[in-house]
Amino acid sequence: MATKQKKNKISVFLRPIDEHRIRIIRTLVQVISFGLINGVVFGLGRMAVILPIEYPSGGPFSTVWSAFEALQYAITFGMFPYLAVSIFLLVGSIFGKTSCGWICPFGAVQDMISYIPTKKKKVSRPTNKSLGKVGLVLVIFIVVMSVIIGASWANSDPHTKTAWGAGRDMPFSTVDPVSTIFATLYYYLKWGIQGDSVGAEIGQWEFLFFLRLAVLIFVLVMIVFYPRAYCRWFCPTGVILGFFSKFSILGMKINKNRCTSGCDACEKACPVQVPILSYDKNITDKACTNCGECIDACKEGALKLTLRF
Amino acid sequence: MFSVIMNTRSRIYLIFFLSIGIIFLLIAIVQNQIEHYAIIKDFTGPQIVDFLDTYTTGFPRPPFV
Numbered sequence: 001m002a003t004k005q006k007k008n009k010i011s012v013f014l015r016p017i018d019e020h021r022i023r024i025i026r027t028l029v030q031v032i033s034f035g036l037i038n039g040v041v042f043g044l045g046r047m048a049v050i051l052p053i054e055y056p057s058g059g060p061f062s063t064v065w066s067a068f069e070a071l072q073y074a075i076t077f078g079m080f081p082y083l084a085v086s087i088f089l090l091v092g093s094i095f096g097k098t099s100c101g102w103i104c105p106f107g108a109v110q111d112m113i114s115y116i117p118t119k120k121k122k123v124s125r126p127t128n129k130s131l132g133k134v135g136l137v138l139v140i141f142i143v144v145m146s147v148i149i150g151a152s153w154a155n156s157d158p159h160t161k162t163a164w165g166a167g168r169d170m171p172f173s174t175v176d177p178v179s180t181i182f183a184t185l186y187y188y189l190k191w192g193i194q195g196d197s198v199g200a201e202i203g204q205w206e207f208l209f210f211l212r213l214a215v216l217i218f219v220l221v222m223i224v225f226y227p228r229a230y231c232r233w234f235c236p237t238g239v240i241l242g243f244f245s246k247f248s249i250l251g252m253k254i255n256k257n258r259c260t261s262g263c264d265a266c267e268k269a270c271p272v273q274v275p276i277l278s279y280d281k282n283i284t285d286k287a288c289t290n291c292g293e294c295i296d297a298c299k300e301g302a303l304k305l306t307l308r309f
Numbered sequence: 310m311f312s313v314i315m316n317t318r319s320r321i322y323l324i325f326f327l328s329i330g331i332i333f334l335l336i337a338i339v340q341n342q343i344e345h346y347a348i349i350k351d352f353t354g355p356q357i358v359d360f361l362d363t364y365t366t367g368f369p370r371p372p373f374v
Contacts, residue, residue: 048346057349058361065346074345083337083346089330093323166366173363183364191371209367244326247319281314308315309323 022292026102030111033103039063050087053104054230054237056179060186067091068237072170075146076161078154088240096248097241100231101289106178107231113220114227114271121225128273132232132287135239142172142236166208172236174208177216184212227271232287242286249307252276252283252290258302269297282308 017024037053040046040061052067065073067087074081091099100107114120123131149168153161167174188209222229231238245251254276266276272287276294279285295303315323337343348360 046349048343048349050346056364058357058364062349065349070346074342077345079342079345081342082333082340083342086330086333086337089326089333093326093330166362168362169360170363174366179364184367187361187365188368192368204369206367212367247315247323247326249323253314284319309320 020296022296026292027111029102030108034105034108037062037064037103037105050084051103052088052091052099052237052241054106054176054178054235055104056173056176056183058173059179059183060190062182066237068240069170069173072142072146072172075143076149076153076169076171078150089244092241092244093248095250096245096290097238097286097288098250098290100235100238100241101291104231104237105182106235107228107289109181110223110228110230111271113223116224118224120227122273123226125273125275128232128287132239132242135234135236138172138234139236139239145171175212175215177212177219177230180212180216184209228289231289232272238289245286245288246284249309250290250305251308252288252294253281253304253306253308254279254283255302255304256280258300259298261300263299265297265299266294266303269293276303 035042036044037051037055038059038061040063044063046063048065049063050065050067050070053064054068055062055064055066057065057069057073067084070087071081071084074084145167149161149164149171152164153159161168164171165174173179219230219234259277264277267274270276270293271291272289274283274285274288274294276283290305292305295305348357351357
């Protein structure tokens, strides 16, 4: 009798862990990958490794290249970005947008921000879909701009692109909120403190810095109210990886035979508002980051992350 | 381990993009494109100062950097 009571007590104690087991595993993976991506802090060396994540390659502690920055960095030097494109193709085809949900540092930041106790807002399905096109427009614009910079660099003699200003190597990184958080603000504060001039040189700020801050504040406010807003609407890396969601090997699968209660707990739990119940088998939504929140929410075990072929 | 649940069109897309990815990766290796990204390894070199402009333009940089 006493053993049974003890077992009951343990199961009651462990229930919250059991109910959020995917979230716990994912958080652990996010913390570890955040540490590895910022590995310079722990004495790791910088590597010419490219990952499909949103993170400034020139960040103070960055150990890897962001694939989208690598793409721009090759194009603006008049090269075809074989390496960056192959990373997108291979990682996207195999894992889909899993890297967004599990290893992207800014994804982790967005998850942390979503814990701020505010009433989370949802947008309608058509609006969600339309806003997703903002990222696509951004990607097209940036790639075209990079091609123009690359062409001007290749055709100039001697090779120079200084006329393109700060965005000559990676145009998007000049306003990217992720670069602002992880690189710009760090350098600003570090150099400001070293030079004992934080705030003193406010008159010397250029328009670009104000623009950066404005974009960052806008994105952060959006994330507070709309979880993973940057991921689903604006992130260029997410847009490119989302293209592969329809046929990626790793992906979410719903078993409609098990989904009997008709509750929409999975859709309510989904941070990017994927219409999970509208799918019959494979969930192939461009916004799905395979985060597994729906698996935790489903009491009938109808959802799972699986390998498909 | 694999569930055979993907439709034929998706499977063709998957194989196509995986093949292109592998071909591009091989071309990148042959062209030694990784060298282009090796700039990040030498973070104190003069080239990196130029590279950091992307992140640091807009506020004054101290003379010692």
